[in-house]
Amino acid sequence: MERRTIFRGWLLPVAFVLPQLLLTFFFFLWPAGQAIYASMTRQDAFGIRTQFVGAENFTDLFSDPLYLDSIRRTVVFSASVAVLSMAVALLLAVFADREIRGRGLYRTLLIWPYAIAPAIAAVLWVLLLHPQIGWIGHGLRALGIHWDYKLDGAQAMLAVILASAWKQVSYNFIFFLAGLQSIPRAVIEAARMDGARGWRRFRTITFPLLAPTTFFLIVVNVVYAAFDTFGTIRALTRGGPGKATETLVYKVYVDGVENQNLGSSSAQSVVLMLAVILLTAIQFRYMGRKTER
Amino acid sequence: MNRRIDWTAHIVLILGVALFVLPVWLVFAGATQDPGAIDRGELSLLPNLHGFGVFADVLGNGVAGATPVWRMLAVSFGMALAIAVGKIAISLLSAYAVTFFRFPLRMVCFWTIFITLMLPVEVRIIPTYAVMAGFGLINSFTGLTVPLIASATATLLFRQVFLAIPDELVEAARMDGAGPWRFFRDILLPVSAANVAALFVILFVYGWNQYLWPLLVATDPRLDTIVIGIVKMIGTDSAVPWNKVMATSVLALLPPIAVVLLMQRWFVKGLTEGDK
Numbered sequence: 001m002e003r004r005t006i007f008r009g010w011l012l013p014v015a016f017v018l019p020q021l022l023l024t025f026f027f028f029l030w031p032a033g034q035a036i037y038a039s040m041t042r043q044d045a046f047g048i049r050t051q052f053v054g055a056e057n058f059t060d061l062f063s064d065p066l067y068l069d070s071i072r073r074t075v076v077f078s079a080s081v082a083v084l085s086m087a088v089a090l091l092l093a094v095f096a097d098r099e100i101r102g103r104g105l106y107r108t109l110l111i112w113p114y115a116i117a118p119a120i121a122a123v124l125w126v127l128l129l130h131p132q133i134g135w136i137g138h139g140l141r142a143l144g145i146h147w148d149y150k151l152d153g154a155q156a157m158l159a160v161i162l163a164s165a166w167k168q169v170s171y172n173f174i175f176f177l178a179g180l181q182s183i184p185r186a187v188i189e190a191a192r193m194d195g196a197r198g199w200r201r202f203r204t205i206t207f208p209l210l211a212p213t214t215f216f217l218i219v220v221n222v223v224y225a226a227f228d229t230f231g232t233i234r235a236l237t238r239g240g241p242g243k244a245t246e247t248l249v250y251k252v253y254v255d256g257v258e259n260q261n262l263g264s265s266s267a268q269s270v271v272l273m274l275a276v277i278l279l280t281a282i283q284f285r286y287m288g289r290k291t292e293r
Numbered sequence: 294m295n296r297r298i299d300w301t302a303h304i305v306l307i308l309g310v311a312l313f314v315l316p317v318w319l320v321f322a323g324a325t326q327d328p329g330a331i332d333r334g335e336l337s338l339l340p341n342l343h344g345f346g347v348f349a350d351v352l353g354n355g356v357a358g359a360t361p362v363w364r365m366l367a368v369s370f371g372m373a374l375a376i377a378v379g380k381i382a383i384s385l386l387s388a389y390a391v392t393f394f395r396f397p398l399r400m401v402c403f404w405t406i407f408i409t410l411m412l413p414v415e416v417r418i419i420p421t422y423a424v425m426a427g428f429g430l431i432n433s434f435t436g437l438t439v440p441l442i443a444s445a446t447a448t449l450l451f452r453q454v455f456l457a458i459p460d461e462l463v464e465a466a467r468m469d470g471a472g473p474w475r476f477f478r479d480i481l482l483p484v485s486a487a488n489v490a491a492l493f494v495i496l497f498v499y500g501w502n503q504y505l506w507p508l509l510v511a512t513d514p515r516l517d518t519i520v521i522g523i524v525k526m527i528g529t530d531s532a533v534p535w536n537k538v539m540a541t542s543v544l545a546l547l548p549p550i551a552v553v554l555l556m557q558r559w560f561v562k563g564l565t566e567g568d569k
Contacts, residue, residue, distance in 0.1 A: 007473050013394035017402050020387040023443035027421060028409045034420035085400065092309040095302040109310045115549035117502030119520045123542050124316050126527055133535055135319060138334040144337070170313070178565035227415045228308060230495075231504030235524045249415045258417040265419055272416040280411050 010012035015255030032273065062221060064156055066243070067251070067268075074247040077161060081229075082221035085165035086214070094202065096173075097180040107177070113170035119231030121167035122160075129159050149237065153244030160245050163236060164229045171224075172217055179213035181204070220285045223276070225228035248272060253289045313515065317546065324348070324539035331535045347540045356526050356537050362544055365519040368437075372507075372518060373500035375438040377493050384447035385485070389477060391448075392455040410445040412504055422509050432513040441506060447492055454485045491563020494556045499547045519545040 007013075016109050020243075042053045057225050096106050130147045131137040140147040149155040183206065191205045207214075233239060239246035239254060246254065252272065256265030323336050325344030330336075353359040390396070391403045394474050414421065422431075423439065430436030458480070482489075507518050517525070523545060526538050555562060 007476075010394070010396035012473055013390035013396045013399075016386040016390035016394075017406075019383045020443060020448065022385070022403060023439065024405055024409050027440040027443060028412045028417075029405070031417045031420035031424050032412050034423065036418050038420065039339065088309070089310075092306065095305045095309075096340075097300055098302045100299045100302045106306045106310065106485055108554065108557060109314065110306075111554055112550050113313045113559065115501075115553040116496050116546060117504065117520050117549070119502070119504045119524050120542060120545055123523050123538070124320055127320050127535070127539060127542070129317055133334055133336065135336055138336075166312075170395050174561055175565055177511060178561070188345050222447050227413055231502075231520065232526070234504070234508075235527065238528075252418055253415070253505070262419060265506060269420075273412065276413060276416060277411045284496060 035269045035273070038262055039270045043261040044265050053147045053263070057263045059151065061267050061271070069243070070248055070251050073157075073245075076246055077157065077164075077229075077245075078135060078222045078225035079162045079163045081168065081225035082218060084161065085130070085168040086172050086176075086217055086221060088165070089169045090168070090176050091209075093176035093180055094206075098175055102278075105258060110173050111170055112241055113167065115176065116167055116170075117231065118164070118167055118229055119235045122163045122232040122235035125159060125163035125166070128229055150243055153225075156241055156244045159235050160229070160236050164232050167232070168221060168224055170223070175212065175213055175217055179210045183209050216283070219279055220277055227272075300391065303347065305319075305520040308438075317543070319544050324536050324543060326536060328536045344536070347536055348544065351537050351540045352544070355522075356541075359526065360514050360517050360522060362519070362522070362541050364515070365517050365522040366382075366517060366544065366548070367509060368434075369501055369520065369545075372438055372503070373549075375496045376500035377439050377496035379438065379442035380444045380447050381489055381492055382452055383442060384444050385481075388448050388451035389481060390453060392452055393473075393476075406445050406448050406523050407445075408445070409443055414441075418505070418509065430510070432516060434516065436510045437507055437516060437518075438500075441500065441503065441511075448494075450488060450492065451485060451555045454488050457482055472542050487559055488563055490556060490559040493551055494560040495564060496554055497552050498549045558568055 033090070039057055040052060040054055041050050042057065092110055096103055096110065126249050128134045129137045129147075129149055131141060131150075135184050137147055137149075138260070144154075147155065149159040180210045187205065187209070226247065227249055228255065229247065233245055233247065233250050237245045248268065249272065252265055252268045255261045255268065315558045319336065319338070321342040322338055323331060324347055325341040326335075326337060327341070327344070352366075353361055353363065355365075387402075387406060391399055423434050425440070428436075430439075430502055462480060467479050467492065471479065501518075502520065503518065504520050504524070507516070507521050511517070511521075519541070523541050526541065527533055
């Protein structure tokens with residue numbers, strides 16, 4: 001890295017990093033520090049006096065059954081979204097990688113959903129699943145199924161999982177396809193010569209060679225499901241019915257913005273920060289081929 | 294080699310495409326239907342050819358009591374553009390500084406930027422709001438965009454690109470007596486042009502699709518983005534004008550999809566070669 005240094009003087013480079021550093025300090029580090037500080041304080045009911053309480057907010061949090069429920073819910077939700085969207089994406093990528101007519105068109109038609117906003121995906125699914133006006137919702141009712149995701153917690157969870165996974169398929173598809181294309185044709189040919197066919201060839205040769213892509217996507221999808229689905233949940237269910245779809249991020253918003261419980265919300269933020277740090281560390285530990293330092 | 298048509302592949306892929314095209318088509322067709330019919334659950338797969346006026350209607354007037362859709366599209370467009378251009382600009386500069394200069398606390402700067410990877414807005418909702426309020430940036434376009442412009446990912450990406458530039462090229466530029474600005478313009482910018490294009494797509498979509506941040510910092514309806522606007526429309530418990538919601542959804546989808554499709558080649562390459 002040192003050999004790259006080609007210009008002298010420090011005024012110019014400092015001027016170059018300054019905008020990035022200022023934004024980082026004011027909008028990332030400072031608020032994060034504030035969150036850590038606030039997580040160790042508690043305000044009285046009128047928000048006038050603030051008292052230092054140490055780790056009390058955290059011990060309260062982890063002895064609160066509602067919070068533990070929310071952790072469990074987030075894990076189930078994230079795992080379902082990751083598995084569902086990755087499975088569909090892998091299936092489509094395997095077939096789009098075949099030498100067939102029109103594969104360029106198929107790829108384009110599977111890539112554009114990358115552009116759909118999580119919240120807009122949710123609106124589309126509202127329009128499909130709505131018990132009164134939605135195609136699927138209406139159809140299910142016609143079949144005699146009591147479908148109303150605004151009243152039934154399990155159905156609500158299903159709806160947010162479907163909308164979240166649907167939006168993410170395209171991203172996973174792009175990566176799986178790139179992963180498949182980077183497998184040398186010779187390896188596949190050799191397996192074909194050895195008589196490994198179809199499913200067996202996929203299971204014993206292709207899938208193991210895709211492992212780095214799969215692992216990378218697991219981390220990305222879990223981060224996506226846990227942190228980027230606030231808009232999806234808000235548009236579809238607003239965390240309800242009851243708290244049936246209240247994930248950890250949604251709960252930070254509800255407790256902090258709607259209920260104005262600063263101490264608890266900050267403690268939850270700090271817990272989430274630790275979770276992101278852990279996930280990022282895992283990602284760089286196993287995927288860190290590019291940023292060695 | 295294989296002359297037979299691979300029916301399995303075609304069927305799977307057509308179903309896959311339908312999984313994404315069909316919902317959007319349904320919503321598009323639905324937008325043109327009579328609101329009464331939609332309420333009764335009588336959505337048709339075919340658009341009503343006389344109903345296209347709804348698009349012009351929501352663009353110009355919006356839904357009763359809400360901001361017109363053209364205005365929300367303009368706010369979204371401005372936001373996405375400002376975030377994409379801003380992030381690329383300050384990331385190019387900071388990557389340039391940490392890669393080609395030596396200055397005090399260089400690695401401290403690098404790690405400070407790196408850390409922001411671990412602090413997404415979702416985990417620091419309340420304190421960031423407090424900082425924004427302190428700066429008087431609530432309900433301003435600056436507040437909507439500037440805090441989202443800091444980017445560790447883009448800085449890391451450009452640093453990788455710069456580190457991969459062959460020594461000979463750097464050496465040649467040095468021999469030519471290129472100053473910092475000429476080196477940046479004549480060597481670094483052309484070398485990273487493809488990455489800039491790819492990143493532009495990713496960041497434009499990122500900016501367009503923001504929801505939580507605008508929800509927090511902009512309560513003034515005049516600053517409603519299109520995503521915020523649609524969620525507001527379906528959030529009311531009273532009679533929702535479903536045909537207008539559907540028309541607005543279609544309009545909200547078009548710009549980011551157009552950017553992805555127009556720049557597909559760079560985008561796919563850049564996405565899978567960069568870290569994220």
